[in-house]
Amino acid sequence: MHRITHTFNRYRDWRWLLLLSSIVCSGTIALQTQIIPVQAQPANPQGLSIQADTQEANSQTQVVTARGNVQLRYPSRSLQAKANLAQYFIKQKRIVLTGSVLIVQDGNTLEGESVTYLIDEGKFIANPKPKQQVRSNYIIPEQGGKGMIIFSNTQEANTKTEMVTARGNVRLSYPDKKLQARANTAQYNIKARQILLSGNVLVVNNGSSLQGDTITYFIDEGRFIARQKPGIPVQSIYIIPERTNN
Numbered sequence: 001m002h003r004i005t006h007t008f009n010r011y012r013d014w015r016w017l018l019l020l021s022s023i024v025c026s027g028t029i030a031l032q033t034q035i036i037p038v039q040a041q042p043a044n045p046q047g048l049s050i051q052a053d054t055q056e057a058n059s060q061t062q063v064v065t066a067r068g069n070v071q072l073r074y075p076s077r078s079l080q081a082k083a084n085l086a087q088y089f090i091k092q093k094r095i096v097l098t099g100s101v102l103i104v105q106d107g108n109t110l111e112g113e114s115v116t117y118l119i120d121e122g123k124f125i126a127n128p129k130p131k132q133q134v135r136s137n138y139i140i141p142e143q144g145g146k147g148m149i150i151f152s153n154t155q156e157a158n159t160k161t162e163m164v165t166a167r168g169n170v171r172l173s174y175p176d177k178k179l180q181a182r183a184n185t186a187q188y189n190i191k192a193r194q195i196l197l198s199g200n201v202l203v204v205n206n207g208s209s210l211q212g213d214t215i216t217y218f219i220d221e222g223r224f225i226a227r228q229k230p231g232i233p234v235q236s237i238y239i240i241p242e243r244t245n246n
Contacts, residue, residue: 046076048095050086064088070097077122077159080104081115093119101126108147110157111135122159133171138164138188140219145176150186162190170197177222180204181215193219201226207239 053068065087072081072095084099095117097103103110103117103124112126112134126134134155139147153168165187166172172181172195184199195217197203203210203217203224212226212234226234 047074048088049073049075050088052086062090064090072097078106079117081117083115095119105159107139108157109135109137110155112155124155124157124159126155126157128153133169134166136164136166138190140193147174147176148188149173149175150188152186164188164190172197177219178206179217181217183215195219209237211235 049072050064050066051069051071051073052066054066056065056067058064065085067085070081070083070086072083072086073079081097081101081103083097083101085097087096087098088094089096097115097117099113101110101112101115103115103126110124110126113129113132114127116125117123118125126136128134133151133153136150136155136157137147138150149172150164150166151169151171152166154166156163156165158164165185167185170181170183170186172183172186173179181197181201181203183197183201185197187196187198188194189196197215197217199213201210201212201215203215203226205224210224210226213229213232214227216225217223218225226236228234
């Protein structure tokens with residue numbers, strides 16, 4: 001079965017929709033896999049490309065809907081995505097992906113049941129299926145390895161501020177550093193290379209543990225700063241290897 005591919009330039013999308021409306025009096029056109037009644041304008045290789053089993057573009061609502069095996073590419077943002085359904089809201093410059101969503105950008109991945117991408121803000125907002133969690137994997141520059149994996153109830157990633165915020169039952173795993181953590185909230189500052197964990201925080205590193213209300217982890221230094229609520233002590237447990245006699 002053939003699939004349909006269209007490429008959208010953010011600055012030409014409105015003219016493209018006007019072209020569609022002049023061809024289809026109803027203002028809505030459904031692009032089926034067997035028949036392609038209209039061709040879009042020449043593609044900008046850096047523009048937004050959408051491929052799917054079927055696509056519908058509405059010149060009145062300025063919404064493009066793609067269904068079935070959706071693949072999205074946005075070369076100028078180093079962005080690729082897969083989903084069951086995609087809606088591109090041209091006027092609001094917003095893309096909503098639904099159904100087994102996988103986002104890949106600069107080697108980092110984000111998985112959820114739905115992901116909203118705010119184009120101008122460079123922000124992703126991910127939500128899971130009921131009783132499941134969002135999963136992300138971030139490659140730490142100059143650290144290599146498998147990177148850092150974050151599970152949480154919701155996640156936001158902002159490519160402009162270089163901040164990742166995970167909320168709700170956060171679980172963090174950093175295999176290359178033998179680090180695991182849990183918290184209510186996690187904020188990963190990509191530029192500063194710091195992770196701030198907040199709310200019932202437990203960090204386990206090389207078998208030793210650290211508990212507090214907030215714990216800041218400085219990735220490059222391998223340093224932790226733990227703080228607790230007033231009147232409550234920070235608690236830590238360290239594994240001390242036993243000396244062996246030769």
